[in-house]
Amino acid sequence: MKLTIAALLLTALALPARAEDPSDKQFQKWVADLGSEEFAVREAAHKELLKLGSGRRPSLEQAIAGATDAEVLMRLRDVLSRCGRPAWRTDLEGALETAKRENRPILILSTAGDLDGYS
Amino acid sequence: MRTVTFANTELADHLNANFVLVWFNHAPQFLEGQAPEGQSQPAYTPEEIAAYPEGGGGGNIRAFYCRPDGVIAHATQGWWGPATLRAEADRALGFLRATDPDDARTEARARLLADADRLETADPAERERPLRDAPNRRRAAALRLLAQSYTEGKALLGQPVAPVLDRIVEENADNGEIS
Numbered sequence: 001m002k003l004t005i006a007a008l009l010l011t012a013l014a015l016p017a018r019a020e021d022p023s024d025k026q027f028q029k030w031v032a033d034l035g036s037e038e039f040a041v042r043e044a045a046h047k048e049l050l051k052l053g054s055g056r057r058p059s060l061e062q063a064i065a066g067a068t069d070a071e072v073l074m075r076l077r078d079v080l081s082r083c084g085r086p087a088w089r090t091d092l093e094g095a096l097e098t099a100k101r102e103n104r105p106i107l108i109l110s111t112a113g114d115l116d117g118y119s
Numbered sequence: 120m121r122t123v124t125f126a127n128t129e130l131a132d133h134l135n136a137n138f139v140l141v142w143f144n145h146a147p148q149f150l151e152g153q154a155p156e157g158q159s160q161p162a163y164t165p166e167e168i169a170a171y172p173e174g175g176g177g178g179n180i181r182a183f184y185c186r187p188d189g190v191i192a193h194a195t196q197g198w199w200g201p202a203t204l205r206a207e208a209d210r211a212l213g214f215l216r217a218t219d220p221d222d223a224r225t226e227a228r229a230r231l232l233a234d235a236d237r238l239e240t241a242d243p244a245e246r247e248r249p250l251r252d253a254p255n256r257r258r259a260a261a262l263r264l265l266a267q268s269y270t271e272g273k274a275l276l277g278q279p280v281a282p283v284l285d286r287i288v289e290e291n292a293d294n295g296e297i298s
Contacts, residue, residue: 054128085128086134086140087135090141090143095140105186105192106138106139106184106280108141108143108182108183109181109182115144
């Protein structure tokens with residue numbers, strides 16, 4: 001019983017890393033969902049694709065080459081432009097809330113200048 | 120740092136996978152965060168980048184590694200290349216997961232200093248060369264700066280990060296300079 005409680009506590013305290021790279025099937029589904037008639041589905045798929053690492057650049061480039069829908073293309077290009085770049089947030093309060101909700105550590109880089117400014 | 124260290128996609132992937140990332144401008148009055156009109160961020164040559172010492176910049180660049188509840192678990196200062204920052208991020212994750220984070224941090228600092236000692240004597244021939252031509256001695260200097268920033272950051276550990284950032288902004292505004 002004590003061992004189970006200890007194990008449960010350790011699991012709860014564990015800091016989750018991002019999920020591993022998704023399968024091709026899952027990737028294709030998210031790309032397809034970018035063209036869904038439901039906004040919520042398009043947004044959710046966009047959000048998932050933004051989590052992809054730079055290893056998925058070729059898949060994204062391929063998807064862009066095959067896309068015919070304007071919104072799908074726009075969203076894919078947005079994902080590609082952000083792929084392999086740090087997902088910096090500038091809203092400290094929002095980021096702290098996200099970190100707490102997702103139980104993820106935070107790295108804050110404090111420097112002189114804005115993200116897209118002179119720094 | 121934005122155009123060099125964080126242009127490294129491997130580092131970006133690693134940081135994205137393990138942290139919520141925040142870019143905080145602690146000197147919003149400095150050029151209003153923007154480049155002067157007509158100017159843009161200078162593009163440094165590979166030679167200039169290679170020559171810029173790791174650990175440079177001091178308090179102008181600070182990294183705060185925080186728990187999910189926003190409490191500071193580790194803090195460093197200075198500019199770091201992709202490999203050093205990657206290693207530091209991994210060390211910070213280790214501190215966050217350690218049963219005794221203070222202990223873990225103390226040990227890590229001691230290892231940095233031991234590595235610096237080892238590098239300084241790795242190649243006796245470097246003693247006859249200027250520092251810019253002595254990669255082991257330069258690396259040793261960088262590790263000593265990193266270890267020093269552990270000491271300087273210790274006072275901030277355990278504090279919520281938001282008020283600490285507010286104080287940094289106030290200090291910069293009061294001093295009228297980037298400190």
